[in-house]
Amino acid sequence: MNLWQEVRLVAGKDLRIEGRSRVTAQQIVPFGLIVLLLFAFALDPDRGILKRVAPGLFWVTVLLAALLAVSRSFAIEADNGARDGLRLSGLDGPALFLGKAAAIAVQLLALEVVLAATVVLVYGIELNTLLPLVLATLAATVGVAATGTLYGVLAAGVRVRETLVPVLLLPVVAPVLLGATRAWEAAIDGIPSDAWPWVALLAVFALLFTAIGMLAFGPLLEES
Protein backbone atom coordinates (compact mmCIF):
# COMPACT_ATOMS: atom_id res chain seq x y z
CA MET A 1 0.00 0.00 0.00
CA ASN A 2 1.17 3.52 -0.69
CA LEU A 3 0.93 6.41 1.77
CA TRP A 4 -2.49 7.61 0.60
CA GLN A 5 -4.02 4.14 0.73
CA GLU A 6 -2.77 3.81 4.32
CA VAL A 7 -4.13 7.27 5.17
CA ARG A 8 -7.51 6.31 3.74
CA LEU A 9 -7.46 3.05 5.70
CA VAL A 10 -6.81 4.78 9.03
CA ALA A 11 -9.21 7.68 8.39
CA GLY A 12 -11.87 5.25 7.18
CA LYS A 13 -11.48 3.17 10.32
CA ASP A 14 -11.82 6.20 12.62
CA LEU A 15 -14.80 7.60 10.71
CA ARG A 16 -16.51 4.22 10.65
CA ILE A 17 -16.11 3.98 14.43
CA GLU A 18 -17.41 7.53 14.76
CA GLY A 19 -20.35 6.80 12.50
CA ARG A 20 -21.28 3.81 14.60
CA SER A 21 -20.75 5.34 18.04
CA ARG A 22 -22.22 8.71 16.97
CA VAL A 23 -20.23 10.62 19.57
CA THR A 24 -19.78 13.58 17.22
CA ALA A 25 -23.44 13.74 16.26
CA GLN A 26 -24.88 13.08 19.70
CA GLN A 27 -22.35 14.72 22.00
CA ILE A 28 -19.84 17.02 20.32
CA VAL A 29 -22.26 18.89 18.04
CA PRO A 30 -24.84 19.39 20.84
CA PHE A 31 -22.00 20.58 23.09
CA GLY A 32 -21.02 23.20 20.50
CA LEU A 33 -24.62 24.33 20.08
CA ILE A 34 -25.08 24.66 23.83
CA VAL A 35 -21.92 26.77 24.14
CA LEU A 36 -23.09 29.09 21.33
CA LEU A 37 -26.51 29.43 22.91
CA LEU A 38 -24.99 30.14 26.33
CA PHE A 39 -22.96 32.94 24.77
CA ALA A 40 -26.19 34.29 23.29
CA PHE A 41 -27.84 34.22 26.70
CA ALA A 42 -24.85 35.89 28.33
CA LEU A 43 -24.48 38.61 25.68
CA ASP A 44 -27.93 40.02 25.02
CA PRO A 45 -28.59 39.78 21.23
CA ASP A 46 -30.55 43.05 21.29
CA ARG A 47 -27.47 45.09 22.23
CA GLY A 48 -25.58 44.18 19.04
CA ILE A 49 -22.62 42.78 20.90
CA LEU A 50 -23.19 39.28 19.56
CA LYS A 51 -22.81 40.39 15.93
CA ARG A 52 -19.47 42.02 16.67
CA VAL A 53 -18.01 39.12 18.59
CA ALA A 54 -19.67 36.29 16.65
CA PRO A 55 -16.50 35.18 14.79
CA GLY A 56 -14.53 34.92 18.04
CA LEU A 57 -17.30 33.06 19.81
CA PHE A 58 -17.64 30.70 16.85
CA TRP A 59 -13.94 29.79 16.87
CA VAL A 60 -13.73 29.49 20.66
CA THR A 61 -16.62 27.05 20.44
CA VAL A 62 -14.92 25.13 17.63
CA LEU A 63 -11.71 24.85 19.66
CA LEU A 64 -13.55 23.63 22.75
CA ALA A 65 -15.41 21.05 20.70
CA ALA A 66 -12.14 20.07 18.99
CA LEU A 67 -10.75 19.09 22.39
CA LEU A 68 -13.54 16.55 22.70
CA ALA A 69 -12.91 15.23 19.18
CA VAL A 70 -9.19 14.83 19.82
CA SER A 71 -9.76 13.08 23.14
CA ARG A 72 -12.27 10.77 21.51
CA SER A 73 -9.87 9.98 18.66
CA PHE A 74 -7.29 8.66 21.12
CA ALA A 75 -9.77 7.16 23.57
CA ILE A 76 -10.73 4.58 20.92
CA GLU A 77 -7.07 3.53 20.77
CA ALA A 78 -6.93 3.05 24.55
CA ASP A 79 -9.44 0.19 24.77
CA ASN A 80 -8.47 -3.46 24.24
CA GLY A 81 -4.82 -2.54 23.68
CA ALA A 82 -5.70 -1.04 20.29
CA ARG A 83 -2.77 1.35 20.52
CA ASP A 84 -0.39 -1.62 20.64
CA GLY A 85 -2.35 -3.07 17.74
CA LEU A 86 -1.77 0.14 15.81
CA ARG A 87 1.95 -0.03 16.59
CA LEU A 88 2.07 -3.66 15.46
CA SER A 89 -0.02 -2.99 12.38
CA GLY A 90 2.97 -2.13 10.24
CA LEU A 91 1.43 1.19 9.20
CA ASP A 92 3.93 4.05 9.02
CA GLY A 93 3.85 7.03 11.40
CA PRO A 94 3.07 9.64 8.70
CA ALA A 95 0.14 7.56 7.43
CA LEU A 96 -1.22 7.09 10.95
CA PHE A 97 -0.88 10.81 11.65
CA LEU A 98 -2.52 11.93 8.42
CA GLY A 99 -5.29 9.36 8.74
CA LYS A 100 -6.22 10.31 12.29
CA ALA A 101 -5.90 14.05 11.54
CA ALA A 102 -8.08 13.67 8.44
CA ALA A 103 -10.79 11.91 10.44
CA ILE A 104 -10.74 14.67 13.06
CA ALA A 105 -10.82 17.34 10.32
CA VAL A 106 -13.87 15.76 8.68
CA GLN A 107 -15.70 15.72 12.02
CA LEU A 108 -14.74 19.33 12.72
CA LEU A 109 -15.92 20.45 9.28
CA ALA A 110 -19.30 18.83 9.88
CA LEU A 111 -19.45 20.53 13.27
CA GLU A 112 -18.48 23.90 11.78
CA VAL A 113 -21.26 23.75 9.18
CA VAL A 114 -23.83 23.24 11.93
CA LEU A 115 -22.31 25.91 14.17
CA ALA A 116 -22.00 28.41 11.29
CA ALA A 117 -25.67 27.95 10.46
CA THR A 118 -26.49 28.52 14.13
CA VAL A 119 -24.38 31.69 14.25
CA VAL A 120 -26.17 33.05 11.17
CA LEU A 121 -29.61 32.23 12.53
CA VAL A 122 -29.20 33.03 16.23
CA TYR A 123 -26.58 35.80 16.15
CA GLY A 124 -28.06 37.41 13.05
CA ILE A 125 -24.82 37.84 11.07
CA GLU A 126 -24.52 37.82 7.28
CA LEU A 127 -21.76 35.94 5.49
CA ASN A 128 -21.01 38.35 2.63
CA THR A 129 -17.67 37.24 1.21
CA LEU A 130 -17.61 33.48 1.10
CA LEU A 131 -14.25 32.61 -0.53
CA PRO A 132 -11.86 33.90 2.17
CA LEU A 133 -14.26 32.68 4.82
CA VAL A 134 -14.29 29.14 3.40
CA LEU A 135 -10.53 29.05 2.83
CA ALA A 136 -9.84 30.39 6.33
CA THR A 137 -12.16 27.75 7.77
CA LEU A 138 -10.47 24.95 5.83
CA ALA A 139 -6.96 26.05 6.79
CA ALA A 140 -7.92 26.58 10.43
CA THR A 141 -9.59 23.18 10.56
CA VAL A 142 -6.53 21.43 9.14
CA GLY A 143 -4.33 23.31 11.60
CA VAL A 144 -6.47 22.36 14.60
CA ALA A 145 -6.76 18.75 13.47
CA ALA A 146 -3.00 18.43 12.89
CA THR A 147 -2.10 20.07 16.19
CA GLY A 148 -4.72 18.07 18.06
CA THR A 149 -3.48 14.79 16.60
CA LEU A 150 0.12 15.64 17.50
CA TYR A 151 -0.68 16.59 21.10
CA GLY A 152 -3.22 13.80 21.38
CA VAL A 153 -0.59 11.14 20.76
CA LEU A 154 1.81 12.98 23.05
CA ALA A 155 -0.66 12.59 25.90
CA ALA A 156 -1.99 9.21 24.79
CA GLY A 157 -0.14 7.05 27.29
CA VAL A 158 -0.76 9.36 30.23
CA ARG A 159 -3.46 8.59 32.79
CA VAL A 160 -4.58 12.23 32.92
CA ARG A 161 -4.94 12.45 29.13
CA GLU A 162 -8.35 14.15 29.17
CA THR A 163 -7.14 17.06 31.28
CA LEU A 164 -3.65 17.24 29.83
CA VAL A 165 -4.70 17.65 26.18
CA PRO A 166 -6.52 21.02 26.74
CA VAL A 167 -3.60 22.41 28.75
CA LEU A 168 -1.14 21.46 26.02
CA LEU A 169 -3.29 22.21 23.00
CA LEU A 170 -5.11 25.47 23.67
CA PRO A 171 -2.01 27.71 23.97
CA VAL A 172 -0.56 26.22 20.77
CA VAL A 173 -3.71 26.84 18.72
CA ALA A 174 -4.04 30.46 19.88
CA PRO A 175 -2.74 31.68 16.45
CA VAL A 176 -5.55 29.72 14.80
CA LEU A 177 -8.12 31.42 17.02
CA LEU A 178 -6.64 34.81 16.21
CA GLY A 179 -6.21 34.24 12.47
CA ALA A 180 -9.55 32.57 11.87
CA THR A 181 -11.41 35.18 13.89
CA ARG A 182 -9.76 38.07 12.01
CA ALA A 183 -10.35 36.41 8.63
CA TRP A 184 -14.01 35.82 9.47
CA GLU A 185 -14.43 39.41 10.67
CA ALA A 186 -12.98 40.75 7.40
CA ALA A 187 -15.15 38.39 5.35
CA ILE A 188 -18.29 39.33 7.27
CA ASP A 189 -17.47 43.04 6.88
CA GLY A 190 -17.07 42.48 3.13
CA ILE A 191 -13.35 43.43 3.05
CA PRO A 192 -11.65 40.32 1.61
CA SER A 193 -8.28 42.08 1.22
CA ASP A 194 -8.06 42.23 5.01
CA ALA A 195 -8.77 38.50 5.26
CA TRP A 196 -6.05 37.16 2.97
CA PRO A 197 -3.04 37.77 5.28
CA TRP A 198 -4.84 35.85 8.00
CA VAL A 199 -5.73 33.06 5.58
CA ALA A 200 -2.03 32.87 4.67
CA LEU A 201 -1.08 32.69 8.36
CA LEU A 202 -3.57 29.86 8.90
CA ALA A 203 -2.23 27.99 5.87
CA VAL A 204 1.36 28.29 7.11
CA PHE A 205 0.29 27.09 10.57
CA ALA A 206 -1.53 24.12 9.06
CA LEU A 207 1.41 23.16 6.84
CA LEU A 208 3.91 23.55 9.67
CA PHE A 209 2.05 21.34 12.11
CA THR A 210 1.20 18.80 9.43
CA ALA A 211 4.90 18.48 8.64
CA ILE A 212 5.87 18.26 12.32
CA GLY A 213 3.13 15.71 12.95
CA MET A 214 4.23 13.50 10.07
CA LEU A 215 7.74 13.44 11.46
CA ALA A 216 6.93 13.13 15.16
CA PHE A 217 3.82 10.95 15.34
CA GLY A 218 5.58 7.61 14.85
CA PRO A 219 8.25 8.12 17.54
CA LEU A 220 5.67 9.58 19.94
CA LEU A 221 3.37 6.60 19.40
CA GLU A 222 6.26 4.26 20.19
CA GLU A 223 6.94 6.05 23.47
CA SER A 224 3.30 6.48 24.53
Place this chain on the structure above:
Amino acid sequence: MPAVVRCRSAVCLLGRFPALAGVDLDASTGEIVLLTGANGAGKTTLLRLLAGLVPLYSGEAVVLDHDLAVDRKGARRDLALVGHETFCYDDLTVRENLRFAARAAARDVVEADAALERLGLTRQADVVHRRLSMGQRRRLAVAVALSRDPRLLLLDEPHAGLDAEGREFLDDVVSTAPSEHRTVLIASHELEHARELATREVVLTAGQAHLGPILEPEPHWEAS
Protein backbone atom coordinates in the same frame (compact mmCIF):
# COMPACT_ATOMS: atom_id res chain seq x y z
CA MET B 1 16.72 -23.95 8.71
CA PRO B 2 16.91 -20.12 8.52
CA ALA B 3 16.85 -18.37 11.90
CA VAL B 4 13.69 -16.40 12.59
CA VAL B 5 14.59 -15.37 16.15
CA ARG B 6 18.04 -15.01 17.66
CA CYS B 7 18.61 -13.60 21.14
CA ARG B 8 21.89 -13.44 23.00
CA SER B 9 22.07 -12.09 26.56
CA ALA B 10 18.99 -9.99 25.81
CA VAL B 11 18.15 -7.60 28.62
CA CYS B 12 14.95 -5.63 28.83
CA LEU B 13 14.04 -3.10 31.51
CA LEU B 14 10.53 -2.18 32.61
CA GLY B 15 11.25 1.05 34.42
CA ARG B 16 14.34 0.08 36.39
CA PHE B 17 13.30 -3.54 36.83
CA PRO B 18 15.12 -6.04 34.59
CA ALA B 19 12.15 -8.00 33.28
CA LEU B 20 14.58 -9.91 31.07
CA ALA B 21 18.02 -10.35 32.56
CA GLY B 22 19.84 -12.27 29.86
CA VAL B 23 17.88 -14.38 27.43
CA ASP B 24 19.48 -16.69 24.88
CA LEU B 25 17.01 -18.03 22.37
CA ASP B 26 17.02 -19.34 18.82
CA ALA B 27 14.00 -20.26 16.72
CA SER B 28 14.03 -21.41 13.12
CA THR B 29 11.40 -21.46 10.41
CA GLY B 30 8.60 -23.87 11.23
CA GLU B 31 9.55 -24.40 14.87
CA ILE B 32 6.99 -24.33 17.66
CA VAL B 33 8.78 -23.15 20.80
CA LEU B 34 7.03 -23.38 24.15
CA LEU B 35 8.06 -20.75 26.69
CA THR B 36 7.41 -21.77 30.26
CA GLY B 37 8.17 -20.27 33.62
CA ALA B 38 6.56 -18.99 36.77
CA ASN B 39 4.49 -15.82 36.88
CA GLY B 40 6.79 -12.85 36.41
CA ALA B 41 9.54 -14.94 34.81
CA GLY B 42 9.50 -12.72 31.74
CA LYS B 43 7.48 -14.69 29.17
CA THR B 44 5.18 -11.82 28.23
CA THR B 45 8.04 -9.33 28.17
CA LEU B 46 10.05 -11.63 25.90
CA LEU B 47 7.15 -11.87 23.45
CA ARG B 48 6.62 -8.10 23.55
CA LEU B 49 10.35 -7.57 23.00
CA LEU B 50 10.30 -9.81 19.94
CA ALA B 51 7.25 -7.90 18.64
CA GLY B 52 9.18 -4.65 19.07
CA LEU B 53 6.78 -3.27 21.65
CA VAL B 54 9.40 -2.85 24.37
CA PRO B 55 12.98 -1.72 23.76
CA LEU B 56 16.05 -3.93 24.05
CA TYR B 57 18.30 -2.52 26.77
CA SER B 58 21.41 -4.58 26.03
CA GLY B 59 22.46 -7.78 24.35
CA GLU B 60 21.33 -8.94 20.95
CA ALA B 61 17.88 -9.65 19.53
CA VAL B 62 17.31 -10.27 15.85
CA VAL B 63 13.82 -11.03 14.50
CA LEU B 64 13.28 -11.89 10.84
CA ASP B 65 16.68 -10.37 10.03
CA HIS B 66 15.84 -7.09 11.79
CA ASP B 67 18.13 -6.10 14.64
CA LEU B 68 15.82 -4.87 17.40
CA ALA B 69 18.59 -2.73 18.86
CA VAL B 70 18.37 -0.42 15.85
CA ASP B 71 15.05 -1.26 14.18
CA ARG B 72 12.09 -2.26 16.36
CA LYS B 73 9.51 -1.75 13.62
CA GLY B 74 11.04 -3.49 10.63
CA ALA B 75 9.70 -6.96 11.33
CA ARG B 76 6.20 -5.97 12.39
CA ARG B 77 4.48 -6.54 9.07
CA ASP B 78 5.66 -10.16 9.13
CA LEU B 79 4.80 -11.06 12.70
CA ALA B 80 1.70 -11.15 14.85
CA LEU B 81 1.22 -11.12 18.60
CA VAL B 82 -1.75 -12.57 20.43
CA GLY B 83 -1.54 -10.91 23.81
CA HIS B 84 -3.81 -10.53 26.79
CA GLU B 85 -5.93 -8.05 24.84
CA THR B 86 -7.47 -8.34 21.40
CA PHE B 87 -6.01 -5.13 19.87
CA CYS B 88 -9.48 -4.64 18.33
CA TYR B 89 -11.95 -1.75 18.21
CA ASP B 90 -15.16 -2.06 20.20
CA ASP B 91 -17.30 -0.34 17.56
CA LEU B 92 -16.05 -2.33 14.58
CA THR B 93 -17.49 -5.70 13.68
CA VAL B 94 -15.46 -8.89 13.70
CA ARG B 95 -15.10 -8.74 9.92
CA GLU B 96 -14.13 -5.05 9.95
CA ASN B 97 -11.49 -5.60 12.62
CA LEU B 98 -10.03 -8.50 10.66
CA ARG B 99 -10.00 -6.63 7.37
CA PHE B 100 -8.38 -3.59 8.95
CA ALA B 101 -5.61 -5.76 10.41
CA ALA B 102 -5.07 -7.57 7.11
CA ARG B 103 -4.98 -4.43 4.98
CA ALA B 104 -2.70 -2.64 7.45
CA ALA B 105 -0.22 -5.48 7.02
CA ALA B 106 -0.56 -5.13 3.24
CA ARG B 107 -2.40 -8.44 2.99
CA ASP B 108 -5.46 -9.16 0.89
CA VAL B 109 -8.86 -9.13 2.60
CA VAL B 110 -9.12 -12.75 1.45
CA GLU B 111 -6.70 -13.56 4.30
CA ALA B 112 -9.11 -11.89 6.73
CA ASP B 113 -12.08 -13.85 5.46
CA ALA B 114 -10.09 -17.09 5.62
CA ALA B 115 -9.08 -16.37 9.23
CA LEU B 116 -12.71 -15.64 10.07
CA GLU B 117 -13.72 -19.06 8.83
CA ARG B 118 -10.74 -20.88 10.29
CA LEU B 119 -11.47 -19.67 13.82
CA GLY B 120 -15.18 -20.46 13.54
CA LEU B 121 -16.32 -16.85 13.69
CA THR B 122 -18.44 -16.76 10.54
CA ARG B 123 -21.69 -16.41 12.49
CA GLN B 124 -20.26 -13.49 14.45
CA ALA B 125 -18.82 -11.74 11.37
CA ASP B 126 -21.18 -8.77 11.61
CA VAL B 127 -21.22 -8.51 15.40
CA VAL B 128 -19.36 -5.55 16.92
CA HIS B 129 -16.43 -6.40 19.17
CA ARG B 130 -18.04 -5.00 22.32
CA ARG B 131 -20.83 -7.59 22.08
CA LEU B 132 -18.55 -10.62 21.87
CA SER B 133 -18.10 -13.00 24.77
CA MET B 134 -14.66 -13.42 26.31
CA GLY B 135 -14.08 -16.67 24.44
CA GLN B 136 -15.15 -15.16 21.14
CA ARG B 137 -12.77 -12.26 21.74
CA ARG B 138 -9.90 -14.70 22.27
CA ARG B 139 -10.76 -16.42 19.01
CA LEU B 140 -10.91 -13.07 17.27
CA ALA B 141 -7.47 -12.15 18.64
CA VAL B 142 -6.05 -15.31 17.05
CA ALA B 143 -7.95 -14.62 13.83
CA VAL B 144 -6.57 -11.07 13.69
CA ALA B 145 -3.07 -12.50 14.00
CA LEU B 146 -3.74 -15.05 11.25
CA SER B 147 -5.27 -12.45 8.93
CA ARG B 148 -1.80 -10.89 8.76
CA ASP B 149 -0.39 -14.19 7.46
CA PRO B 150 2.63 -13.81 9.76
CA ARG B 151 5.94 -15.61 9.41
CA LEU B 152 6.33 -15.39 13.19
CA LEU B 153 3.37 -15.96 15.50
CA LEU B 154 3.78 -14.93 19.13
CA LEU B 155 1.12 -16.40 21.41
CA ASP B 156 0.79 -15.28 25.03
CA GLU B 157 -1.47 -17.63 27.01
CA PRO B 158 -3.63 -18.25 23.93
CA HIS B 159 -5.68 -21.05 25.51
CA ALA B 160 -6.94 -18.86 28.37
CA GLY B 161 -10.67 -18.26 28.11
CA LEU B 162 -11.20 -20.55 25.14
CA ASP B 163 -13.87 -23.24 25.10
CA ALA B 164 -13.20 -26.76 23.77
CA GLU B 165 -14.07 -25.81 20.21
CA GLY B 166 -11.92 -22.70 20.36
CA ARG B 167 -9.00 -24.76 21.64
CA GLU B 168 -9.40 -27.13 18.72
CA PHE B 169 -9.28 -24.24 16.27
CA LEU B 170 -6.22 -22.80 18.02
CA ASP B 171 -4.44 -26.16 18.16
CA ASP B 172 -5.03 -26.53 14.43
CA VAL B 173 -3.47 -23.12 13.82
CA VAL B 174 -0.40 -24.01 15.89
CA SER B 175 0.07 -27.58 14.68
CA THR B 176 -0.17 -26.63 11.01
CA ALA B 177 2.27 -23.75 11.40
CA PRO B 178 5.37 -25.76 10.32
CA SER B 179 3.70 -26.81 7.07
CA GLU B 180 2.83 -23.14 6.47
CA HIS B 181 6.50 -22.15 7.09
CA ARG B 182 5.41 -20.25 10.16
CA THR B 183 7.35 -20.10 13.42
CA VAL B 184 5.39 -20.08 16.66
CA LEU B 185 6.51 -18.97 20.11
CA ILE B 186 3.90 -19.86 22.66
CA ALA B 187 3.91 -18.84 26.32
CA SER B 188 1.61 -20.96 28.41
CA HIS B 189 0.92 -22.27 31.87
CA GLU B 190 -1.15 -25.12 30.45
CA LEU B 191 1.92 -27.27 30.08
CA GLU B 192 0.46 -30.65 29.26
CA HIS B 193 -1.63 -29.26 26.45
CA ALA B 194 1.02 -26.92 25.08
CA ARG B 195 3.77 -29.57 25.19
CA GLU B 196 1.76 -31.74 22.84
CA LEU B 197 1.97 -28.94 20.28
CA ALA B 198 5.54 -27.77 20.82
CA THR B 199 8.69 -29.00 19.14
CA ARG B 200 10.85 -27.45 21.84
CA GLU B 201 10.53 -26.02 25.32
CA VAL B 202 12.47 -23.16 26.85
CA VAL B 203 12.17 -22.34 30.53
CA LEU B 204 12.46 -18.77 31.71
CA THR B 205 13.61 -18.28 35.27
CA ALA B 206 13.78 -14.80 36.75
CA GLY B 207 14.13 -13.22 33.33
CA GLN B 208 16.80 -15.62 32.12
CA ALA B 209 16.82 -18.43 29.56
CA HIS B 210 19.64 -20.32 27.93
CA LEU B 211 20.10 -22.25 24.72
CA GLY B 212 19.51 -25.95 24.65
CA PRO B 213 19.26 -28.80 22.17
CA ILE B 214 16.29 -29.33 19.89
CA LEU B 215 14.48 -32.47 20.91
CA GLU B 216 12.06 -34.13 18.56
CA PRO B 217 9.48 -35.52 18.63
CA GLU B 218 9.29 -35.61 22.45
CA PRO B 219 10.25 -32.07 23.37
CA HIS B 220 10.07 -32.01 27.17
CA TRP B 221 13.47 -30.50 27.66
CA GLU B 222 14.19 -27.68 30.10
CA ALA B 223 16.97 -25.14 29.66
CA SER B 224 19.69 -25.32 32.25
